[in-house]
Amino acid sequence: MRLFPAFFLMDDAEIVIFGDGPEAERKARLVAKTPARIWLVADKLPKWASELGAEISAISLSEAPDYLARTRFAIITSDSDEEAEAACKLAHAHGVPVNAVDRKHLCDFTVPSLLDRGDIVAAVATGGAAPVLAKDIRASLETLLPARIGELAALAARWRPAVKAAIDDGTRRRHFWEDALRGAVAQAVHAGDMALAEERMGAALERFSSADAHKETGPVHIVGAGPGDPDLLTLKAFRLIQQADIVFHDKLVSPEIMDMVRRDAERVPVGKSKGEHLVPQDGIHELMIAAAREGKRVVRLKGGDPFIFGRGGEEVEALREAGIEADVVPGISSALGCAASAKLPLTHRDHAQSVTFVTGHAQKGGVPDLDWSGLAKPNQTVVVFMGVGTAATISDRLRAAGLDGDTAVAVIENGTRPNEKRGFGTLETLPQIIEERGIKGPALLIIGEVARLPAEAQTRFIEETLA
Ligand SMILES: C[S@@+](CC[C@H](N)C(=O)[O-])C[C@H]1O[C@@H](n2cnc3c(N)ncnc32)[C@H](O)[C@@H]1O
Incomplete structure (x- = not known):
């Protein structure tokens, strides 16, 4: 900047x-x-x-x-x-x-190029690089900002001393303002009914300053952050990370997405890499529960989708046992993100009538006990998560179970991120693809004839056929 x-x-x-x-x-x-x-x-x-x-x-x-x-x-x-x-x-x-x-x-x-709505002023600058772009952005903001937003700001300014006097705790005060300025009070202002807005403001203040209000806990939001590209975050996920007081995040959540978290929110890294836990799973549960009980807005931000190899289920159960409601926001799984990025359809009328997601990493290390003969059947796609370290064994087991060594395979590392790397080959050459391309993970193995469809995969297969 x-x-x-x-x-x-x-x-x-x-x-x-x-x-x-x-x-x-x-x-x-x-x-x-x-x-x-x-x-x-x-x-x-x-x-x-x-x-x-x-x-x-x-x-x-x-x-x-x-x-x-x-x-x-x-x-x-x-x-x-x-x-x-x-x-x-x-x-x-x-x-x-x-x-x-x-x-x-x-x-x-x-x-800068300015948007003026009374006390609300938005400024857009491009450092002289493209003033026209600044004007266009300002025009887009114009359509986003309701005409009466300045009146809403003026109402907030009038009430500020009373709110400060009635609610001591800073975090609760912020929650009050978020509720008022995004909810019923704001609706009344935008509808032009200032009397109703004032009435609602008074009622909300009474509610927030009453002793019972302090006992509210949760829900804890378990949110999928998608595979890495910040544009793949859902609108709901974006809204929640913008409102959070504290965010417990995994290592897989990209820095660009962490930049979108509310500036003053606490960020707690609890993630793991290659099985190494920064905070053990039970510890993550305890941290989330404690933060929710303090009345904080808690977001648990996880790579991809929370319910696909994300231990989201265990977190929901732990919260339930603690009497705290969990709200789950799906994310784009890396399987979908990587497939889209490589233009590799996971199902295809001619090649794959089903797709199976499996883990390549057993809880105790090594390859898990999978249904190898089921996975070796033709006309399907198998997506292996956490399978880089066990790729050679996976290749051996699938071939031993009857899957042709010539079956197409794609390996996609850091899918949807600027450093995305792809390798294409066959089940037999899977370990070489990983070595040649220097793939360390996070990466997916996509096994099945659909992995032959991306244009870059075809070049590779043609080269191999000619060799
Ligand atoms: C613990 S699992 C979490 C999966 C996640 N919940 C999801 O839906 O993508 C971690 C594994 O997901 C895969 N993964 C996650 N993000 C990825 C990405 N951007 N590119 C490729 N693989 C990724 C890798 O196999 C990684 O080892």
Whole structure:
């Protein structure tokens, strides 16, 4: 992030604008939406100044230093480079940050594309890379932000002291605001019924400040984060990680998705890699239960789908035993993510009438006791999770059970992530594919004729046939 967003407080602020042309007018109109007083460095006040509805006066260049000494920032719109540079030097001599229109090299800050809804202001900047894109994003935001959101913010500002006095605990206070500003109070404001909104605000405050409200625990949300690509997160998962007080996450949850978690939420890594548990499963249960009992909004964030080799079932049971409700949000399993990414259909009318998900890793280590003859039958796809370390044995067992050594196989590591790696070959060459491609995991083995369908797989098979 090359740009750091911050907003100037404009109550009692003074601003100096150099110039009186069209650019000065544009910037002055923007500043005039705030309570700031404007000093225009110009020979005389231009005509447009009287239309602004702001306090604005002309000052001479020789007077500018006196005003710069107390100004919050300066905007330079001068026509000539020399004048702009001189103005910039003058402002800097007084420690004043500068925005120089169309002179990026002189700027300390840029003026972003703005969306103004009273107390709610959204700013979009691209660092000069693509101003048109910033305007488009702003336009999209416009359609997302309800017209009365500013009124909702003003209502919140009026109630803030009363809420602070009634609810001591910071986390509970945040829950109150989330409920009010996303629920019934907000609905009343958006419907234009401010009296009803005030009434609902009072009722909600009473409910939240009563002693019983403190006893609420749960639900704990067990959420699937998908295979890694943040765009594959569900809307529900996104909303929940944005509201969480604490997130217990696995190693498989990608850093890009962790970046989407509410900024102030506690992040607790409990994940495991290759069977090495950072926190044992029972410990994870205890941590979740304790956090829920403290009244926190708990999210347990897991790679892929929580109920596919994710131990989500055990977590639901542990919570149930503790009397805490569990809410499960499905995620896109890595099996689906990897298949889509490689354009490899898991079922196909001509090649596979069923698909089976198996684990390649037994609880006590090694290969689990699977129904090898069932898995060796033709016209199906077998997806092996956690099977990189046991791939050679899996290949041997399936061939011993009758599956042709020429059956197509795909190995997909870090599917849907920027570092995704794919290897294609046959059941017989499975260990070589893993070695040649340097695959360490997390990876899936996809066994079955459908693994021959992606274009890149076909190149590999043709090369092998010619060799
Ligand atoms: C404990 S299981 C969790 C599976 C997860 N619940 C799901 O639905 O994808 C971990 C295994 O999932 C597979 N896996 C998870 N994410 C993956 C990814 N992005 N690419 C390939 N395989 C992945 C690997 O086989 C890994 O060893």
